[in-house]
Amino acid sequence: MLKLIPQPQRIEKLSDKLFSISAIKLGKNNLCKEASEDFLLFCALPNSQKENIIFITDHSLHNEEYIIETGNEITVSSNSAFGQLYALQTLKQIVFQCKGQIPHIKISDKPAYPFRGFMLDVGRYFFSVDDVKKIIRRMVLHKLNVLHLHLTEDQGWRIEIEKYPLLTKIGSERKKTNFNHRPHSGFYTKEEIKKIVDYAHSFCIKVMPEFDIPGHSRAAIACYNNLTCFPRPLPVADHWGVKHDVLCVGKESTMQFVYDILDEFFEMFPDKYIHIGGDEVPKHRWDLCPACTAKRKELGLNTSDELQFWFMNKIKDYCKEHGKQVFMWSWDLEEASILDTDLGFTKCGDMNTGERPFIDTSTKANYIDLPYGYISLKDTANHKVYSGNALGVEAALWTEYVPNMKKADLMSFPRTGCIAETGWNSSCSWESFKEKLDFYYGYLDKNNIGYAKPNKANPNKLRAKLSILLFERRQLTWEGLHNIFDDKKIEKIAKNQ
Numbered sequence: 001m002l003k004l005i006p007q008p009q010r011i012e013k014l015s016d017k018l019f020s021i022s023a024i025k026l027g028k029n030n031l032c033k034e035a036s037e038d039f040l041l042f043c044a045l046p047n048s049q050k051e052n053i054i055f056i057t058d059h060s061l062h063n064e065e066y067i068i069e070t071g072n073e074i075t076v077s078s079n080s081a082f083g084q085l086y087a088l089q090t091l092k093q094i095v096f097q098c099k100g101q102i103p104h105i106k107i108s109d110k111p112a113y114p115f116r117g118f119m120l121d122v123g124r125y126f127f128s129v130d131d132v133k134k135i136i137r138r139m140v141l142h143k144l145n146v147l148h149l150h151l152t153e154d155q156g157w158r159i160e161i162e163k164y165p166l167l168t169k170i171g172s173e174r175k176k177t178n179f180n181h182r183p184h185s186g187f188y189t190k191e192e193i194k195k196i197v198d199y200a201h202s203f204c205i206k207v208m209p210e211f212d213i214p215g216h217s218r219a220a221i222a223c224y225n226n227l228t229c230f231p232r233p234l235p236v237a238d239h240w241g242v243k244h245d246v247l248c249v250g251k252e253s254t255m256q257f258v259y260d261i262l263d264e265f266f267e268m269f270p271d272k273y274i275h276i277g278g279d280e281v282p283k284h285r286w287d288l289c290p291a292c293t294a295k296r297k298e299l300g301l302n303t304s305d306e307l308q309f310w311f312m313n314k315i316k317d318y319c320k321e322h323g324k325q326v327f328m329w330s331w332d333l334e335e336a337s338i339l340d341t342d343l344g345f346t347k348c349g350d351m352n353t354g355e356r357p358f359i360d361t362s363t364k365a366n367y368i369d370l371p372y373g374y375i376s377l378k379d380t381a382n383h384k385v386y387s388g389n390a391l392g393v394e395a396a397l398w399t400e401y402v403p404n405m406k407k408a409d410l411m412s413f414p415r416t417g418c419i420a421e422t423g424w425n426s427s428c429s430w431e432s433f434k435e436k437l438d439f440y441y442g443y444l445d446k447n448n449i450g451y452a453k454p455n456k457a458n459p460n461k462l463r464a465k466l467s468i469l470l471f472e473r474r475q476l477t478w479e480g481l482h483n484i485f486d487d488k489k490i491e492k493i494a495k496n497q
Helices: 033-043 081-098 129-141 190-202 218-223 252-268 284-288 290-299 304-321 334-338 377-382 405-412 415-425 430-446 461-477 480-495
Strands: 010-020 053-057 066-069 074-078 101-109 115-121 146-150 206-213 273-277 325-329 344-347 358-360 390-397
Touching (some): 033 081, 066 081, 081 101, 081 129, 081 430, 129 190, 146 390, 190 252, 206 252, 273 304, 304 334, 344 390, 390 405, 390 415, 405 415, 415 430
Parallel strands (some): 115 146, 115 390, 206 273, 273 325, 325 344
Antiparallel strands (some): 010 101, 066 074
């Protein structure tokens, strides 16, 4: 029995015949050079004199749908390069486990959801262009189709903006990271962003950039301190934790800053998706700020929460005018109905999104930066997509404690295999996935991808508690006391204004 991840929708056994495949030559197709070479390099078979993987165009098929039929030749029916690419990913796994003796089968396959994403946070720890390309190749293997790049954070601004050069000159560097005193820096030039986007497109992957506002903005505020309600020198954040200085949305100058950034984002990222953050926005500064208070009065708003809804809707409208489908992080507020229904959520919890489109990024299953003691492989495999208007699923790799590709692989795999299976089939289960786990580990080895071994991915109680204890050292790097003292200072400043 073939073991495939994600599991195809339908596999038919046509006969008991086995067909030998000792050489390969791809027929005419719509794939980019990188995608074709990737397949041939993986198979590592001699070049056949005759084309023996034949591509057939079938306009009745969905854009990402494909049909494989094996025999002396292998035929791939599809409507586009997307279907052809996904067929080759399935064929990789067949070639790998069948060792040259291909069963006589027909596979009919298509995804359950149009959005199957992987979120890489480069704000906390910067990942090089080569590392991002490695992430893209890992996504391809799992038929994931949206790379979500979290580009702006309290701890670092990671993208060149020509109109605001200090964002990378100052905002891309922090003096130290959690638990050490080594500086950390890095950002992508516009040329490098183009390389990332072009490389992703060659593998049929869209890129969704994230400009996280109005919170998680300390790196930007460190560069241009007038962006916050009470301007004063502030460094790029060194440590974990929610920061109380956020963008002042009562100032027209802040709004213009956001529009200017978005204009350059629109030029760099041509795909339809964009993410505007929106989570973890303390309102302490807004409640005291004369500009924010005046803006609430002008708009007839009662609370600072309503002011954030107004701001998110306004930014959404600006993005929508430029042809973008906009997402923000969900958060648990009853007044969320004030948000426009066409502003989508990346949904982390059980919040009711109504008819609003959302991407399932469950903190209980898909936050793959969390230790396996919090989220085991079983937890990820058994997660069911939240009910409602789901567009798909996303693996979320936050990097407060993921400084490099070695740690990224350890946290991402094998959990990403389960998330990919859920996104492709709308469901996964531990009972079905564990039957394929030995194959999957071998396949990851073949692709030079690191992973957590079974005893770590599904830890016993002692190992789980230990992993949680080690992770919760982050509490030692939380700036909670600093926030309390700083809030008192701001209160005094506000009283004297």
